[in-house]
Amino acid sequence: MSWLGGPLTAFDLETTGTDVETDRIVTAAVVRIETDGSVSRERTWLLDPGVAIPEQASAIHGISTEHARAHGAPAASAVGEIARAVAEGLRQGTPLVVMNARYDLSLLDRECLRHGVESVSERLGGAPAPVIDPLVIDKHVDKYRKGKRALYALCDHYGVPLDEAHDARADAVAAARVVRSMGERHRPVGLMPLSDLHDLQVRAAAEQSVSLQAYLRRTADPAAVVEPAWPLIPRRR
Template structure:
């Protein structure tokens, strides 16, 4: 049995922006997919992030400040529940699929610290693992394919349906289905032990960051710095 022939869990956040140090979680989902791709369990959250949701973020995920305030769970309570749910997945040894894990898991870490909650890494006693990141894996196995590597593009490339992009549940489900398809297409990935796959992504993410940093320094910003840590950016 390989990781692609067993259950997968997936985690996704929709947020107020793209800065892990200052932005907040608006919606979240943790889902479990069986071998046939069906969702067997799921949890979703709508939070009141405690700050105004910028119009550009609301335009992407569809949650306004007013809706979040009226219908959302207090952020501290929801962040505790989300972190507990993710910890349970990893403690059970189930692969956790996170598209662009460096962002979602780092933001979750910062949210825990903001509210005085125990961060995921401390609950686990180690960096979260095993994490499976479709973005990192796709860039590793197909380095020179042109075009965006956003989730909608990966879904199109690997033949996976994505009917409600930027809905946390829909994105989590699609990411898990995409990464299973990747593993089926590339047996060297699909048959790799999870610990080895996790370590491969740590190295691949660092290499991808170094490559992007070199490109930016060569073309637009001589002092550009691209974070290399994965799946969680350490707090500075």
């Protein structure tokens, strides 16, 4: 049976910004999606990140600094719970769906380091796997399609509803449904063993990074560097 015929765990974060080394988690969701697309289990978190949430980030996900401070859980305890929930799904053999996994998983890893709690990798005894990333797969199977590759654009392309974009739960559910639709449409990917699919994404993400880096150096910044590692950016030494 291919992964299309089994459950998926989906994970999503909303954060204070886009730098995995310095930014913080504001909201998170870990959701189990059954084969029929229904949600059978879910956990969500609102954190007090311990820093001010920039207005630009608040405008995207709707969480202000004041709201997070008043209603959010302490970051250290919540980060530990999130890492535990992500690791538990993988330990049970359920593939983890993460849109732009390189960002969300790396930011969670840095938050674990910051707060002195076990990371997902430490809980598993190795890097998270198998991970399914709609962004990496879509760029691989439909390399030359024009237009944006953000989650809302993938939802539109693959016919998946997204009613509350930038809500962690809604985005997690949509990502899982998108990747299932993607696998149905592109059957070689949908029928691929999970270990092979994970390894394919490692290679594809690296190739995509090389291509983007070359483009940026040619058109915008001669010194541009695009991280090739996937699904987790190694910690700086």
